[in-house]
Amino acid sequence: MTGVHLFGLAGAALVGCGVYGLLMAPGALGRILAFNILGGGVFLIFGVVARRGAGAGFGADPVPQALVITGIVVAFCATALAAALLVRLSAVDAEVARDGEKEKET
Amino acid sequence: MSALLVLAITAPLLGLVPLLLLGPRTGERAALGMLAVNVAITAGIAERVAQGGRALGYAVGGFAPPLGVGLRADGFAAAMMLMAALVLLFTGLFAMTGPGDMTRKVNARGSAGMPSTFFILLLSLACALNLAFLAQDLFTLYVALELLTFAAVPLVCLEGKAGQLSAALTYLLFALFGSVLYLLGVVLIYGLFGTLDIAHLAGLMAHGAGGWTAAAALALMSAGLMAKAALFPLHLWLPPAHSGAPPAASAVLSAVVIKAPLFLLVRLWSDLAPLPLAQVAGPVFAVCGAAAIVFCGVVALAQERLKLLIAYSTAAQIGYLCLMFPLAASSDGPWSALAWTGGTLHLVSHALSKAAMFLAAGLIAETMGHDRLSGLGGVGRLAPVSVAAFGLGGLSLMGLPPSGGFVAKVMLLTSALQQGSWWIATVVLVGGLLAGGYVLRVVVIALQHPDSDLPDVRECRWRALIALALAFGAMLVGFMPLSPLPFLEIGRPLTWESVLP
Incomplete structure (x- = not known):
């Protein structure tokens, strides 16, 4: 088994785990993590494609590496946005619950 | 080479500078000015494409594809860009702070005077949309x-x-799932062909290269795009997200x-x-589209x-475009061209009419203080222009003449038969x-004799006129001739020859 096979299979396994997590995870945080695992799998597969030299026929193709870096930046931004939304949502929910309790008391 | 294509992507971003500094x-005024400039640029691109009869191209940095990344505007892209720019400008005008809004504090009621964040997002949307319509590189499209x-x-x-935050989170998760699937498809395509330029890929694929892997990659990319476009059965995020947002935001989103x-x-x-593959995939999309139309309707x-x-x-009307795929992929020349024109006209007229309807609904909700249908009896007396805009926009959804929806549906119908x-x-x-059922239900309620005394308020007239103008735009599309539009065929099939020097 060469490195290409090993990393290719690992990437496929990560993609599988990520898709399963996105569909089945109960909470939003679980889904955000699953999205990151899925993204990691895709980037790993992209790396394997680069290693194989892709269609260009080079020994190692540099283009996918540049694309993977861009992809990682985008995925990071997406995770940050999702996490910010989640934090804000839980803050608002806590506020609503507190107001509800106050109304009960009075 | 046409620098207008680069301007279309960069100009909206320049509008951000005064928003952040001044x-x-x-x-806000500068942002609106920039949205107007955006309309001028896209109109210029459309005019040049129509005049020259061929697509406009630009190789970024002077590197021609496949080495570099190319921008390209054909008739289809130019039409979509102009439509998007117009809708963005009108919603921007609708959302701007009116005379006296600053003191009256209407912000709490929802629609009037959006925060300046809204204009930042509007300009970013203009940039992203223009990039999505112009880019010819699959990875650039992912970024767009x-x-x-x-x-x-x-x-x-x-x-x-x-409620809005949880709707936004669901939307984001669906969209991210979609974009990762799309990216996985792009990776497979790159692994097969070593290029991501659409024109080169089309040439390679036409010879049957790629086989099952290429088909799987296309399927993954399509599934991702379906999640982002809220196509049935991946539409679950759309209703809470689009209905919860402020009216001006709903209008651009939808x-x-x-x-x-x-x-x-x-x-x-x-x-x-390649055509054989498109003929296999076409019916699958049509079934999804049909399910969307019936179920969401x-x-x-x-x-x-x-x-x-x-x-x-909105979720239902997206389905009409998908009915186009099997019709346009047939080898029957004129009828497939007619389906193609019908689908595109449907996209344009739906955009104009849906923007008008969401803006009108926002004004109705602002006037009455709520948007429960049971309590809207007689709202036509308080907000006549808004209800008229809603009804005229609905005309296009129903497909009654004279409206863009009518022309589009007749074309699809003729081609199908x-x-x-x-x-x-x-x-x-x-x-x-x-x-017809759901639009008329609203119009009938609005025109009824009111059950109780109506509140003593009036709709905001100049905002209602903006909604009405969009609805009239959807009707104007209805005066297109009932034949394939040559403008949409300009620049197809995709090639860089005679586009770049």
Whole structure:
């Protein structure tokens, strides 16, 4: 088994785990993590494609590496946005619950 | 080489500078000015494409594809860009702070005077949409789609209420799932062909290269785009997100944001995929589209809130475009061209009419203080112009003449009947009836004699006129001749020859 096979299979396994997590995870945080695992799998597969030299026929193709870096930046931004939304949502929910309790008391 | 293409992407971003430096009031005016400039640029591109009869191209940095990244505007892209720019400008005008809004504090009521964040997002949307329509590189398109998502998600939760935040989070998760699937498809394509330029890929694929892996890659990319476009059965995020947002935001989300992934879906299957593969995939899309039209149409009929009704109607109307795929992929020349024109006109007229309807619904809700259908009896007396805009926009959804929806549906219907796809023709007609049901239900309620005394308020007249102008735009599309539009065929099939020096 060469490195290409090993990393290719690992990437496929990560993609599988990520898709399963996105569909089945109960909470939003679980889904955000699953999205990151899925993204990691895709980037790993992209790396394997680069290693194989892709269609260009080079020994190692540099283009996918540049694309993977861009992809990682985008995925990071997406995770940050999702996490910010989640934090804000839980803050608002806590506020609503507190107001509800106050109304009960009075 | 045409520098206009680069300007279309960079100009909206320049509008951000005054917004960030000069404060909300001046910045808002500058942002609106930039949206007007955006309309001028896209109109210029459309005019040049029509004059020259061929696509415009630009190689970024002087590196021609496949080495570099190319921008290219053909008739289809130019038409979509102009439509999107117009809708963005009109919603920007609708959202701007009116005379006296600063003191009257109407912000709490929802629609009037959006915060300056809204204009930042509007300009980002303009940039992302233009990039999505112009880019010819699959990875650049991925970046454009992500930019679009990042600008659209905050629009959903501008007011920061709990319901809006959870709708925005669901939307973001669906969109991210979609973009990762799309990216996986792009990776497979790159692994097969070593290039991501659509024109080169189309040439390589036409010779049957790629086989099953290419088909799987296209399927993954399509599934991702379907999640982003809220195509049935991946539409679950759309109704809460689009109905919860402030009216001006709902209008851009429903009218133009979901059109970019749909546009790319058409690009993928009409320009990139080889014809035999497109003929296999076409019926699958048509079945999804038919299910969307019937299922979401019925659900829209059952809605109790005006904005949710319009949001479900968006999910239903997306289906019409998908009916186009099997019709346009047939080898029957003139009838497939007619279906193609019909699908595109439907995209344009739906964008204009849906923007008008969401803005009108926002004004109705602002006047009455709520948007429950049962309590809207007699609202036509308080907000006559808004109800008229809603009704005229609905005319296009129903497919009654004179409206863009009528022309588009007649084209789809004719093409379906001529090609013997009777079930597509039936779905087109049933969808029209369902749309008639939910639009007329609202109009009838609005024109009823009011049950109780109406509040003593009036609609905001100049905002209502903006909604009415958009509805008239949707009607104007209805005066197109009932034949394939040559403008949309300009620049197809995709090639860089004679576009770049």
